[in-house]
Amino acid sequence: SQTIHQWPATLVQPVGSPLSLECTVEGTSNPNLYWYRQAAGRGLQLLFYSVGIGQISSEVPQNLSASRPQDRQFILSSKKLLLSDSGFYLCAWIPLVTNTEAFFGQGTRLTVV
Amino acid sequence: AQSVAQPEDQVNVAEGNPLTVKCTYSVSGNPYLFWYVQYPNRGLQFLLKYITGDNLVKGSYGFEAEFNKSQTSFHLKKPSALVSDSALYFCAVRGYGQNFVFGPGTRLSVLP
Numbered sequence: 001s002q003t004i005h006q007w008p009a010t011l012v013q014p015v016g017s018p019l020s021l022e023c024t025v026e027g028t029s030n031p032n033l034y035w036y037r038q039a040a041g042r043g044l045q046l047l048f049y050s051v052g053i054g055q056i057s058s059e060v061p062q063n064l065s066a067s068r069p070q071d072r073q074f075i076l077s078s079k080k081l082l083l084s085d086s087g088f089y090l091c092a093w094i095p096l097v098t099n100t101e102a103f104f105g106q107g108t109r110l111t112v113v
Numbered sequence: 114a115q116s117v118a119q120p121e122d123q124v125n126v127a128e129g130n131p132l133t134v135k136c137t138y139s140v141s142g143n144p145y146l147f148w149y150v151q152y153p154n155r156g157l158q159f160l161l162k163y164i165t166g167d168n169l170v171k172g173s174y175g176f177e178a179e180f181n182k183s184q185t186s187f188h189l190k191k192p193s194a195l196v197s198d199s200a201l202y203f204c205a206v207r208g209y210g211q212n213f214v215f216g217p218g219t220r221l222s223v224l225p
Contacts, residue, residue, distance in 0.1 A: 042217055043217040043218060044203070044215040046212060090157065101147055101162050102147075104149075104157040104158070105156050106155060106156045
């Protein structure tokens with residue numbers, strides 16, 4: 001079966017520390033992958049998307065970066081976290097076979113202190 | 114540019130009554146439209162989609178949505194609300210290209 005894994009579930013990091021959030025998809029190949037941020041439990045902001053290994057598109061300039069070192073792995077990183085990076089981060093994927101709806105991971109609650 | 118509006122920040126409905134959560138969209142070309150639900154501190158769960166065909170689409174947990182091209186709307190409905198339906202609901206559109214655009218969300222409260 002096809003599943004998405006996102007970890008960690010919660011993370012508390014000091015300002016200026018690095019960040020690495022990982023997302024992996026199982027049971028499929030060549031998915032489209034996405035990172036979203038949700039602030040204050042409401043709207044979703046698209047941060048990055050990827051249509052293949054090494055192919056990253058950034059939607060907004062920010063303190064974050066993304067990488068896709070393997071087909072089913074998508075990593076969100078930062079060299080130095082800011083307080084404003086706090087939020088709920090969601091990874092999502094679209095199966096190539098349907099190429100319609102997206103499926104989401106369980107999210108990572110990041111608090112920068 | 115694609116955009117999605119959910120005009121109601123909050124919808125309150127009594128258990129057993131019908132519910133409607135509104136969504137309007139703007140997109141070039143034929144839209145792909147979606148509804149998602151989010152429970153606290155969880156990811157979004159897919160409810161239903163409209164791609165083509167019948168304007169009334171049925172989805173999970175008894176939800177349905179009606180696509181209205183002339184009004185550019187895709188309202189979510191359920192004939193009889195449950196307390197467990199209380200959650201945050203997102204409408205999304207996907208037009209040309211790979212990206213989804215989500216609405217700001219509507220918080221649904223079903224009162225016992």
